[in-house]
């Protein structure tokens with residue numbers, strides 16, 4: 001469903017991604033690990049066509065990301081590390097706008113409230129201006145937007161950053177539920193525990209290269225940590 | 235996988251509604267619209283005041299003409315009845331006196347119906363001339379001959395608001411069209427949806443442009459229709475339509491520039507700087523440079539040359555009619571000379587000399603004046619051509635032709651006045667030569683001034699092609715901006 005084929009991305013002299021190939025199947029939750037600057041965000045941005053690859057191709061459901069940007073984005077939902085919304089609008093209004101943009105129709109208020117609730121936003125905050133929200137609250141609106149889209153694939157860049165542990169947990173449950181429904185998930189994270197817990201597959205990146213891929217059921221938490229540290233040190 | 239959901243809502247309309255809501259909420263739009271309304275109101279007021287002043291001038295002149303005519307025919311009747319004897323200068327029976335200032339004849343140019351839309355040249359060029367047998371040099375070339383392009387010395391009229399201020403307001407609303415979303419971070423959220431940057435930019439421009447145009451177009455037109463009845467004809471409606479098209483195209487041009495800058499520049503502050511630089515170049519520097527260029531390539535006719543040539547011609551004609559000039563006024567010694575006899579009256583030879591001398595001066599100076607006019611025409615043509623380089627000039631030229639305050643109309647007025655002046659002399663010349671006294675019927679059938687409006691089709695054409703050119707320019711830039719927006723990263 002999500003395919004990166006021999007992707008290289010160069011920023012001037014800096015090679016952010018070096019011949020990365022990766023494939024995520026429907027129903028999988030693929031967790032990308034790696035140190036700061038390893039190239040995780042760059043890979044996600046490439047799938048979103050925010051950046052164009054220097055070489056290689058990226059496909060979503062066999063559609064080329066660069067050549068069919070609008071079609072591929074219909075299949076995707078995305079939650080960035082920092083969800084940014086329109087401060088002058090309420091959480092509900094932001095959700096209404098982005099969801100209608102995503103699916104091409106207005107959802108009824110009741111449905112919007114359900115989505116916000118599912119994302120964990122307190123009901124009484126829904127009509128407050130987003131300018132008054134905390135980072136975690138904005139993140140939850142971002143989750144609601146992704147849920148509204150009912151997308152076939154989820155691209156998540158440290159989506160739980162800023163969420164409190166229980167909210168992060170609830171989010172993990174949402175992910176598992178989605179993957180059981182056949183949704184493809186690619187997520188970056190620094191949380192090894194979370195990766196092992198929710199991920200079905202784990203990739204470790206280092207200096208723009210994918211250095212390790214493994215199934216999470218094949219490793220224990222301790223093994224994963226050891227493996228990660230080994231890669232980071234060498 | 236490829237099945238797409240139906241999209242009952244067009245993405246563009248979603249963006250338009252969303253943008254409108256954001257702009258209303260954060261008050262930018264309100265502020266900009268208030269500023270624009272105030273300026274449009276003031277500019278229109280200035281234009282209306284000028285138009286009213288000119289209306290009044292023409293009305294006064296015509297009233298004076300009417301009164302003089304009535305007084306003259308009264309006096310003439312009593313002179314013919316032998317009740318009054320008047321010295322030749324104030325005697326309406328004397329054709330030389332009537333050919334001079336006694337007749338109180340004027341050539342006038344009325345305001346065009348939409349004059350209030352632009353002051354143009356109307357504060358520098360006369361809209362009436364007093365017609366006498368005096369030399370053209372004395373009554374038509376006594377004001378400074380100006381370069382026909384004179385935007386910068388302009389007033390704060392509606393044309394100024396459109397040409398100068400509107401681009402600044404477009405800049406205010408458009409310099410951060412995309413950069414703000416990028417800097418704020420919402421661009422990533424938008425672009426993760428099936429939305430192209432081209433659609434996003436189009437939507438943003440549509441809202442902003444509609445807001446500005448909703449003020450700048452209807453406000454002046456409604457005010458004009460309400461308070462100037464002459465603005466209500468079908469011809470005027472077509473002009474108003476072309477005016478609206480022109481303003482809309484100019485507005486679109488600046489939004490296209492803003493959009494293009496947003497696809498090139500990075501930060502909002504950089505964009506703002508680029509926009510200010512472009513405004514300065516297009517609206518200030520280019521017109522001034524072109525003003526200078528026009529002056530260099532086709533210099534304004536030399537006034538000193540005209541003055542000295544006139545002096546020479548006057549001296550020559552004095553010499554030519556020396557005999558007539560030196561003759562004494564006979565009526566001082568012979569009061570009989572003041573009377574009309576057998577429809578004849580003695581025109582004092584000095585007055586005849588005066589008439590002939592002035593005619594002579596004009597004949598002598600004619601080639602030079604022709605060259606003057608040629609040069610003015612040349613300048614006008616040059617301005618027309620150069621104005622293609624600056625949208626501000628292009629629009630200003632068209633705005634003034636809609637208002638009828640462009641130099642072309644004033645030149646037409648001058649031409650017609652010259653022709654009338656000639657006719658005036660021709661009418662009197664035989665009467666003065668043959669000492670024929672003016673009759674009451676003559677007085678009411680003196681050559682009449684008729685202003686012939688410039689052909690509407692010509693004006694319309696000159697406006698529409700400018701509007702179309704402006705629109706084409708805006709479309710090219712806009713197209714370029716949209717094409718650029720679909721490429722490259724959003725980071």
Ligand SMILES: Nc1ncnc2c1ncn2[C@@H]1O[C@H](COP(=O)(O)OP(=O)(O)OP(=O)(O)O)[C@@H](O)[C@H]1O
Pocket residue numbers: 011014015016034035036037038039040041042043725
């Ligand atoms: N727009 C850019 N221009 C130049 N270099 C960039 C750009 N974006 C990313 N990079 C570089 O590419 C490399 C990979 O960055 P990336 O953001 O993908 O890392 P990451 O794995 O997401 O890190 P983190 O864990 O801190 O989020 C970094 O060295 C970064 O400096």
Ligand SMILES: [Mg+2]
Pocket residue numbers: 040041042157
């Ligand atoms: Mg990152």
